[in-house]
Every structure is written in structure tokens, then in C-alpha cells.
């Protein structure tokens with residue numbers, strides 16, 4: 001495509017120069033400078049678009065744009081021919097104005113398509129930076145942004161919220177026994193199960209590996225513990241199919257409610273993590289929580 005557009009530009013420049021020479025020889029009183037400046041503008045636009053590498057990544061848009069420029073060039077040549085040959089019969093609106101209208105229509109369509117294409121690309125990039133590709137859950141960094149907002153809201157309005165820290169039990173055994181692909185399937189299944197067990201306003205993210213984190217806005221400890229126990233139960237009872245195997249798994253959870261002693265979000269998360277490991281030490285497949293002072 002790159003070579004094609006370069007050849008195209010060189011060809012157009014040659015046509016313009018040639019047309020200038022021919023017309024100037026045929027009729028000296030032609031408005032040579034006006035034609036030259038129009039040509040210059042045309043080539044400048046062409047070069048600008050040629051150098052926008054973003055544009056070249058979309059062949060359709062590139063093609064529509066080049067078609068637009070071609071129409072305008074034809075219209076410009078007809079305009080000059082009209083002047084040189086003093087309104088010959090064959091240069092009618094059809095040959096002079098129509099290519100111009102078509103040219104601008106093509107450029108308009110190309111720009112519209114380009115804006116849409118770029119918008120979709122930006123959305124995709126934002127999504128990639130926020131969403132875990134395996135589970136479809138939020139990533140740690142985006143979770144921290146959302147949790148920080150909740151933390152700040154608590155500081156201003158004392159609006160309660162809780163956090164769950166979750167880790168699948170003996171997950172290494174799943175990988176060892178059924179293979180990594182089945183391990184991945186279990187992670188996807190567990191992510192789905194969590195989404196189904198939580199409210200729309202809750203935020204669930206993959207903290208890393210087989211560890212997950214949940215933000216429960218407007219939720220006190222009592223309710224958060226109930227939610228955690230529900231997740232324990234749903235996970236325990238879930239039969240996950242992979243190839244010819246049926247896999248069951250359990251999860252350990254640490255539950256914490258925000259209170260005044262937490263000066264930073266990280267302190268709260270660290271405490272949730274400690275409670276999670278307490279749940280592991282106390283036999284797994286359970287939730288542990290700490291009552292605030």
C-alpha cells in the first residue's frame with residue numbers, strides 16, 4: 001500500500017506538471033498561477049495523508065481517500081481544459097462539477113470512517129488496559145483506581161464499603177492433575193460464578209494468578225461476610241467441566257470493612273490479605289473477618 005500511494009503521488013505530480021506545460025504552450029493567457037497553486041494545495045493534502053501512518057493501517061479508508069483525490073484532480077484538469085479550450089461542448093457540469101462533488105463526498109466519507117475507526121481503537125486500548133484477557137474481570141490497576149474513589153468517598157461522607165480478598169485452594173493441584181488448559185477453564189468458570197453471586201454495583205477483579213479481589217460499595221461487614229459465605233458455598237458446589245473431567249474447587253476469603261484506622265487503601269488491602277491467609281491456615285474453604293474496634 002505504501003509503495004502504491006507513493007507511485008500514485010508521483011504519477012499525479014507528473015500529470016499536473018505535464019498539463020501545465022501543455023496548456024501553457026497551447027494558450028499563454030491561461031491562469032497559470034491559479035492552476036499551479038491549486039495543484040500545490042492538492043499535492044500538499046495528498047502528502048499529508050500519505051504520511052499519516054495511522055491511516056495506512058486501514059486499507060478501505062486509504063482507498064476511499066485516494067479515490068476522492070482522484071475525482072478532485074479530474075475536476076481540476078477539466079476546469080483548466082475548460083479555460084484553455086474556451087468552454088468546449090463536452091465539458092459540461094457532468095465532467096467538471098460531478099467529479100468535484102464525488103471527490104469531496106469521498107473525502108467526507110473517509111474522514112467519518114477514520115474518526116469512527118480511531119474511536120473504536122481507543123475504546124479497545126482502554127479495555128485492554130483494564131480487563132484481564134483470560135477471565136474478563138478487571139485488572140488490579142483499574143481495581144485500585146475504583147477502590148481509591150470509594151476510599152475517598154468514605155473520607156468525605158463516611159459511606160461504608162468492604163473488600164473481599166479471595167484465593168483458590170490448592171490450585172496448583174488442578175494444573176498438575178488436569179493440565180494448564182483446564183486450570184485456565186477453572187479460572188474462567190470461577191470468575192463467572194463470582195459475577196453471578198455479586199451485585200451489579202460490586203467490582204470484581206483478578207488480583208493475580210488464582211487470587212481475586214472484590215469491592216463491595218455501601219456494604220457493612222455483616223453483609224460482606226454473608227456475601228463471602230455465599231461465594232464459598234457456590235464455589236464448593238460448582239461442578240466445572242473440562243474435557244472428560246469434572247473439577248471441583250474451594251476458595252478461601254478474607255473480609256474487611258473500611259474504618260477510620262485505615263489511613264491508606266493499601267493498609268486495608270494488606271489486612272484483607274492477612275485474613276485470607278488466616279482462612280488458609282484454619283483449613284481453607286472458609287471466610288475470615290476482623291471486627292473493627
Ligand SMILES: Nc1nc2c(ncn2[C@@H]2O[C@H](COP(=O)(O)OP(=O)(O)OP(=O)(O)O)[C@@H](O)[C@H]2O)c(=O)[nH]1
Pocket residue numbers: 134167168169170171172173175179180181182183184187208209210280
Ligand atoms: N492455569 C493457570 N494457572 C495459573 C495461572 N496463574 C497462576 N497459576 C498457577 O496457580 C498455582 C498457584 O499455586 P500456589 O501458589 O502454590 O497455591 P495453591 O496451589 O492454590 O495453594 P494454596 O493457595 O496454598 O491453597 C501455580 O501452580 C500457578 O502456576 C493461570 O493464569 N492459569
